[in-house]
Each structure stands twice: as structure tokens, then as C-alpha cells.
Amino acid sequence: MTAHANPKNLIPGATGDWEVVIGLEIHAQVASNAKLFSGAAVGFGAPENSQVSLVDAAMPGMLPVINEECVRQAIRTGLGLKAKINYRSVFDRKNYFYPDLPQGYQISQYKSPIVGEGEVTVDLSPTESFTVGIERLHLEQDAGKSIHDQSPTLSYIDLNRSGTALMEIVSKPDMRSADEAKAYVTKLRTILRYLGTCDGDMEKGNLRADVNVSVRKPGDAFGTRCEIKNVNSIRFIGQAIDYEARRQIGIIEDGGKINQETRLFDAGKGETRSMRSKEEAHDYRYFPDPDLLPLEFDQAYVDDLAGHLSELPDAKKARLIAQYGLTPYDASILVLEKESADYFEAVASPAGKPGRDGKQAANWVINELFGRLNKEGRDVTASPVAPAQIGGIIDLIQAGTISGKLAKDLFEIVFTEGGDPAEIVEARGMKQVTDTGAIEKVIDEVIAANPDKVEQAKAKPTMLGWFVGQVMKASGGKANPGAVNEILKAKLGIE
Ligand code: ADP
Ligand code: MG
Numbered sequence: 001m002t003a004h005a006n007p008k009n010l011i012p013g014a015t016g017d018w019e020v021v022i023g024l025e026i027h028a029q030v031a032s033n034a035k036l037f038s039g040a041a042v043g044f045g046a047p048e049n050s051q052v053s054l055v056d057a058a059m060p061g062m063l064p065v066i067n068e069e070c071v072r073q074a075i076r077t078g079l080g081l082k083a084k085i086n087y088r089s090v091f092d093r094k095n096y097f098y099p100d101l102p103q104g105y106q107i108s109q110y111k112s113p114i115v116g117e118g119e120v121t122v123d124l125s126p127t128e129s130f131t132v133g134i135e136r137l138h139l140e141q142d143a144g145k146s147i148h149d150q151s152p153t154l155s156y157i158d159l160n161r162s163g164t165a166l167m168e169i170v171s172k173p174d175m176r177s178a179d180e181a182k183a184y185v186t187k188l189r190t191i192l193r194y195l196g197t198c199d200g201d202m203e204k205g206n207l208r209a210d211v212n213v214s215v216r217k218p219g220d221a222f223g224t225r226c227e228i229k230n231v232n233s234i235r236f237i238g239q240a241i242d243y244e245a246r247r248q249i250g251i252i253e254d255g256g257k258i259n260q261e262t263r264l265f266d267a268g269k270g271e272t273r274s275m276r277s278k279e280e281a282h283d284y285r286y287f288p289d290p291d292l293l294p295l296e297f298d299q300a301y302v303d304d305l306a307g308h309l310s311e312l313p314d315a316k317k318a319r320l321i322a323q324y325g326l327t328p329y330d331a332s333i334l335v336l337e338k339e340s341a342d343y344f345e346a347v348a349s350p351a352g353k354p355g356r357d358g359k360q361a362a363n364w365v366i367n368e369l370f371g372r373l374n375k376e377g378r379d380v381t382a383s384p385v386a387p388a389q390i391g392g393i394i395d396l397i398q399a400g401t402i403s404g405k406l407a408k409d410l411f412e413i414v415f416t417e418g419g420d421p422a423e424i425v426e427a428r429g430m431k432q433v434t435d436t437g438a439i440e441k442v443i444d445e446v447i448a449a450n451p452d453k454v455e456q457a458k459a460k461p462t463m464l465g466w467f468v469g470q471v472m473k474a475s476g477g478k479a480n481p482g483a484v485n486e487i488l489k490a491k492l493g494i495e
Contacts, residue, residue, distance in 0.1 A: 021213070024237075037064030038055035083134055093288075115138070142161050167198065189207060203233075213227075215252070224258040227278070230264075320341065392420060396425060403477065406432065410430060
């Protein structure tokens with residue numbers, strides 16, 4: 001990391017400037033059909049306790065069996081984080097009591113995780129980035145869920161989530177502002193979604209963060225941190241950091257000191273609250289799970305997975321810029337979701353057809369299509385317009401068949417009614433008029449009807465714009481603007 005604090009990130013206090021230090025532990029639910037150690041299904045919204053095997057319910061004598069797909073997903077994620085893959089890792093029991101943890105321990109990885117150090121390039125803007133170090137990634141089971149709001153006197157336990165595979169991705173304390181932390185989570189989520197190893201759905205709790213926050217005077221050693229548990233939206237992560245930094249600064253400036261503790265974020269109040277003082281590793285009495293052998297695989301196994309990874313966002317962005325001449329801004333918007341980039345490429349270089357102008361394709365996809373989808377609260381996967389239809393509109397503009405103005409009308413028709421752009425133009429007579437005779441006739445009418453303006457135009461050539469507007473209007477937007485300009489200039493005697 002940079003040795004000098006970025007002045008932009010400093011927080012003014014009564015005793016001078018402060019710097020916030022942030023490290024995140026992200027819990028990402030592994031995209032898998034079955035749980036980490038049982039064959040029970042994983043799915044959101046199933047009836048309570050309908051996806052629970054005897055292993056997940058911790059019936060005595062049940063033995064966990066590792067789900068190889070979860071192992072592959074963890075390795076793929078490690079590769080996507082440019083991290084060291086450990087060919088031998090160990091599952092440990094982390095002992096604690098939760099009503100929704102029937103085993104009385106969580107199977108996790110402690111000293112020997114499946115993935116070691118890596119890094120993520122985080123984008124602050126289309127042209128600015130910084131690096132966040134990854135400390136480790138380990139596999140562990142999720143707990144069940146306690147439900148307290150169904151009965152005034154009883155709590156219920158739903159074990160559907162019990163045993164679901166999580167990847168805990170631990171960052172180094174490399175972030176220095178709420179914006180940096182938010183950008184990190186955004187990028188990590190994008191990478192996981194590209195890899196297909198976690199759907200990143202924060203509303204369903206499939207990606208959640210433990211947020212570690214401390215403050216210090218720039219240049220000082222790290223301060224004591226507090227850990228805010230289970231924050232489940234990117235916006236809340238930012239709010240929790242800002243609140244927590246101010247709270248800690250206030251305490252220190254009042255002569256107090258920070259106690260290392262676990263806190264909760266109250267989204268309603270926008271504040272953090274103490275939950276418990278920080279537990280230490282020895283409180284959990286970690287020990288290797290005697291029911292599970294160490295997890296071992298070899299280089300060839302990893303190489304095979306590496307050979308099948310999809311292109312990741314950074315590489316895709318660089319390629320879109322190089323291959324299609326896109327601006328970093330357009331490319332960074334397109335790579336935010338893999339589906340957006342795929343859509344763009346299907347417009348710009350359709351399979352088996354000649355390619356289209358990349359910048360024009362990006363402009364149509366980003367400004368027209370995404371803009372319109374945004375208005376409807378839809379994303380690109382729910383687009384009523386297919387890439388071939390956008391491509392068809394672009395082809396009609398390129399061929400001079402329709403003007404830019406008509407193209408937007410055409411897009412609206414295609415968006416709301418569907419249909420083939422070329423056929424719509426034909427059927428509704430939307431073709432641009434390039435026949436100079438027809439355009440001349442309209443121009444003559446406009447000139448004849450406005451003798452005073454013709455006089456003015458002789459002294460003031462910028463009046464040309466007014467005439468172009470009138471002619472376009474009279475032609476129903478169909479006259480070729482280039483031809484209109486040329487003929488008007490000649491007739492009005494404007495150079
Ligand atoms: P534990 O296992 O007790 O939670 P770790 O050493 O694994 O502790 O650190 C957990 C997280 O806390 C990591 O993401 C790390 O980057 C972050 N962290 C460590 N020290 C600090 C600090 N002084 N300020 C902010 N975050 C920190
Ligand atoms: Mg922790």
C-alpha cells in the first residue's frame with residue numbers, strides 16, 4: 001500500500017486528521033446444488049426444514065462427506081483472486097453454541113485454508129485503481145436460522161441453510177475509506193459472478209461482510225479494530241464504516257480507548273451497537289475434524305480448472321478497449337456484469353456476420369438500451385430487445401436508410417412492440433428521404449412561406465439551423481439531414 005495517506009481520505013477531528021483502516025471478511029455462499037458435507041439441496045425460499053439431511057441436522061453418528069463441486073468452486077475463486085492454491089488443507093471444528101447450530105461446532109478451516117494470499121484490482125473510476133491484498137480463502141459450513149417473529153412465546157429453527165457451503169474471503173487491512181471498501185466489495189462480487197462461484201445476491205444473504213474498522217493518525221501503527229458483523233448491502237457497509245470511524249475518533253479524542261469488540265449495524269438507525277467483546281481463537285478450541293481427512297489434490301487438478309475459467313473483468317475490459325476501440329469509461333460499464341459485455345459483443349461482432357462499429361454499438365447498448373432498461377427497472381437479462389435487433393437498427397443508420405432521429409423512434413417501437421427493424425421501417429414508411437427532388441420541393445415551400453427569415457439569413461448565416469429544423473419537421477423527420485443542409489445553403493446563398 002501507499003506509504004502516505006491520501007489527503008482525500010482523511011477525516012478531520014478536534015486533534016487533527018485521522019485515517020480509517022478497513023479489512024473485510026466476506027462470506028460468499030458457494031454456487032452449488034448440494035451442501036458442503038451432505039447431498040441435501042441448497043435453495044432459497046423452500047419450505048422450512050425441507051432441505052435438511054441427517055448430517056445437516058447433526059444426528060449422532062452421521063459422517064460428513066466432502067462435496068467435490070464446492071472444492072472446485074473454492075479453487076476457481078482462488079484462481080480468480082490470483083491467489084496461492086494450497087494442495088493440502090485441513091478442516092477444523094470451531095466450537096460454539098448457537099441454537100441453530102445443532103452440531104455444537106462449525107466445520108471450518110483454520111490454520112490450513114484451501115487458498116492463501118492473493119489480490120484484487122479495485123476500480124475507483126474507469127481509469128483509477130488500487131490493489132487490495134487477500135489474506136486467505138477458506139471453506140466452511142453455514143448455520144441454520146432462528147426465527148423469532150412467528151410466535152409471541154416460541155422461537156423456531158429452520159435448518160435449510162445448515163451445512164450450506166460458504167467461502168470466507170479475508171482481505172488484508174488495505175482499504176482507507178468507505179468508498180474504497182464499497183468498490184472492493186463491488187469488484188469482488190463481479191469477479192465471483194464471472195467465475196460462477198457465488199451468485200452475489202446480497203438481498204438473499206448469499207454475500208455478506210464482516211467489516212473490521214480501526215482509526216489512526218496518518219503514519220501511526222494500526223489502531224485497535226472493531227468488527228461489525230454480517231452487513232448485507234454495499235450501501236450499509238459504507239454507512240457502517242463512516243459511523244464507526246466517527247465513533248472511534250470521538251472516543252479517542254475524549255481520552256478513551258477502543259475495546260476490541262464485535263458490533264452490529266442497525267440499518268434503521270444507521271449506527272453500530274456493541275454485541276459482545278471480541279472472542280479469541282482459543283475460545284473456539286479449534287481442532288482438526290477427526291471425521292474428515294485433509295483435503296489433497298495436485299497441480300494437474302488445479303491446471304485443469306484454470307484452463308476452463310471464463311475471461312475475468314480486468315482482462316475483458318482491456319480486450320474491449322483494444323479490440324473495439326472503446327473508451328475506458330464505456331468498457332468499464334460493459335464489464336460490470338458479464339451479461340452486459342456478452343450483449344455488447346453480440347451486437348458489435350455477431351457470430352458469422354461482419355462486425356459493426358464498436359463505438360457505435362457501445363453507444364447504442366449503453367445509452368439507448370441500458371438507459372431504457374433502467375427506466376423500467378430491468379437488467380440486460382430481461383431485455384425485450386435482442387442484440388440482433390439493436391444491430392439491425394445500427395445497420396439501417398449505416399446504410400443511410402434512417403436518420404439518427406428516426407432510429408430512436410424505431411428503437412422505441414422495437415422495445416415496446418418487438419419486430420424486425422428493417423421490416424418496421426418498410427411497413428411504416430420510416431425511410432429517410434434522400435431523393436433530392438423531394439427534399440427540394442419541401443425546401444422551396446419553407447422558403448416561400450418565410451420571406452422575412454430568408455432576408456435575415458443572408459445577414460446571419462446561423463439562421464440555417466432554423467431552416468433545417470423547419471424542413472425536417474415538414475418532412476416528418478424523414479429528410480436526409482446532410483442533403484437538407486447542402487440544398488438549403490445553396491438556395492439561401494450561405495457559404
Ligand atoms: P480474526 O480472525 O480474529 O477475525 P484476522 O487477523 O483474521 O482476525 O483479521 C480479520 C480481519 O480484520 C481481516 O480482514 C483484517 O484485514 C482485518 N484487520 C486486522 N487488523 C485490522 C485493523 N487494525 N484495522 C482494521 N482492520 C483490521
Ligand atoms: Mg474474524
